[in-house]
Amino acid sequence: MDCKSNRDFISSPDAVCLKGKKALVSGAASGIGKAICWRLADAGSDLILVDINKGGLHRAQKEFHHFQNKIKSFAVDLSDKNNVDRLWKNIGDNAPDILINNCGIYPPKDYLEIEQAFYDRIFGVNLDAVFWMCQNFIRSREKQGGIIVNTSSIEAVLPFKDEMAHYSVSKSGVSALTRALAHDYGKKGFRVNGVIPGVVRTPGIDNQVKMAIRKMKFNLFNNGFQYKRRIALGRLGRPDEIAKVILFLCSDLASYVQGVMIPVDGGFLVS
Numbered sequence: 001m002d003c004k005s006n007r008d009f010i011s012s013p014d015a016v017c018l019k020g021k022k023a024l025v026s027g028a029a030s031g032i033g034k035a036i037c038w039r040l041a042d043a044g045s046d047l048i049l050v051d052i053n054k055g056g057l058h059r060a061q062k063e064f065h066h067f068q069n070k071i072k073s074f075a076v077d078l079s080d081k082n083n084v085d086r087l088w089k090n091i092g093d094n095a096p097d098i099l100i101n102n103c104g105i106y107p108p109k110d111y112l113e114i115e116q117a118f119y120d121r122i123f124g125v126n127l128d129a130v131f132w133m134c135q136n137f138i139r140s141r142e143k144q145g146g147i148i149v150n151t152s153s154i155e156a157v158l159p160f161k162d163e164m165a166h167y168s169v170s171k172s173g174v175s176a177l178t179r180a181l182a183h184d185y186g187k188k189g190f191r192v193n194g195v196i197p198g199v200v201r202t203p204g205i206d207n208q209v210k211m212a213i214r215k216m217k218f219n220l221f222n223n224g225f226q227y228k229r230r231i232a233l234g235r236l237g238r239p240d241e242i243a244k245v246i247l248f249l250c251s252d253l254a255s256y257v258q259g260v261m262i263p264v265d266g267g268f269l270v271s
């Protein structure tokens with residue numbers, strides 16, 4: 001059968017068009033989050049930018065000004081549930097159609113040196129924030145449904161870099177939550193998926209490199225060298241290469257994709 005004679009057929013440009021939609025992106029002031037905002041805005045979506053970095057948010061909002069889309073921003077530390085709940089109260093009846101949980105932190109630390117405050121910070125930003133953001137989103141759109149995309153990491157699948165046990169566990173939690181919500185809320189109109197980025201050159205990664213140089217952490221350099229050798233495509237990723245897959249997951253092209261975590265890693269995990 002000619003697929004165009006199917007009444008449900010949507011042309012490809014229309015399928016990626018997000019005009020009339022609104023997306024909330026966490027960690028929007030930097031790196032992958034900012035790239036996601038570019039892609040979603042380019043596809044026509046209005047944006048709610050959320051980040052702990054007030055100055056960075058301000059700069060990001062200015063960058064997106066030439067789009068005609070409506071753009072709001074909120075400076076929030078998402079590691080605290082009270083802040084997350086307050087954010088959704090402020091958003092009020094104008095709940096977004098799409099939620100992208102992207103913000104995350106990845107400082108290395110030897111497992112034996114981890115103390116409670118460090119642990120709480122890592123899990124607060126990387127996992128608790130995602131947990132409570134999803135809950136608020138699903139509550140606020142119980143009748144309409146919506147789209148969630150969460151950001152995990154290759155470290156949750158294949159621990160590779162030294163001193164990242166805390167990070168691996170927090171990101172494994174993100175993958176588990178993604179699958180559980182996809183299972184529980186699919187029939188209620190929610191599509192829930194995630195991405196598993198490989199190493200992508202971002203300000204966050206650049207800071208890690210500077211820190212490794214400052215502290216002369218030669219083991220981390222060795223990790224980086226070994227990592228690069230293993231990537232099937234032979235190079236690190238670019239923020240927009242993660243953003244393009246997230247746009248796909250947000251779009252109608254992915255209308256039957258549910259509960260998957262898509263590696264976007266240049267083939268690292270298969271090499």
Ligand SMILES: NC(=O)c1ccc[n+]([C@@H]2O[C@H](COP(=O)([O-])OP(=O)(O)OC[C@H]3O[C@@H](n4cnc5c(N)ncnc54)[C@H](O)[C@@H]3O)[C@@H](O)[C@H]2O)c1
Pocket residue numbers: 026027028029030031032033050051052053056076077078079102103104105106125151152153154196197198199200201202203204205
């Ligand atoms: N860059 C990589 O190589 C890579 C690889 C795998 C996974 N990831 C994941 O991708 C996501 C984005 O990473 P990135 O490299 O773009 O990072 P980045 O450091 O460049 O940007 C992260 C953003 O999150 C914000 N943020 C941090 N803590 C926050 C908090 N408590 N509340 C609100 N906002 C907060 C920061 O201010 C920053 O703007 C993270 O979840 C990271 O774990 C990154």
